[in-house]
Amino acid sequence: MMFKAIVGYCESPANQAMIITHVLSVITKLSYSNRRNCSIGTHLTEFQNHIQDLNDCGHQATEPWVKSTLCASVKHTEFTAMIDMFLNDSTMTSATMISQ
Numbered sequence: 001m002m003f004k005a006i007v008g009y010c011e012s013p014a015n016q017a018m019i020i021t022h023v024l025s026v027i028t029k030l031s032y033s034n035r036r037n038c039s040i041g042t043h044l045t046e047f048q049n050h051i052q053d054l055n056d057c058g059h060q061a062t063e064p065w066v067k068s069t070l071c072a073s074v075k076h077t078e079f080t081a082m083i084d085m086f087l088n089d090s091t092m093t094s095a096t097m098i099s100q
Contacts, residue, residue: 016057023053033075040076044098047073066094 027050032043047070054061071083086097 020054020057020059023050023057026050027054027069027073030073031075032073034077036076040074040079043073048098063093067092067097070094070097 027047030043030047030050032038032040036043051061051066067086071087074083082100086092
């Protein structure tokens, strides 16, 4: 009985809206720069996990939004040219960007 109540709360529209708002806030604050103490791989994995959290809550992020948010989150000087190339190439998807 208690488990059913917990699942009901977690799947409620109000709780999912709260989770979506929180994850969107975290994604917009996510930044990879010269001063960040992690690798680019760690940053990209964290970004992908947050996008998956949004998808799990039923908030399907659009590809242009994911692409622009990902590019905005990488502020490291080593990746400036690559980010500019990604932003100018309309055929480039966020999945391709992450793999490259």
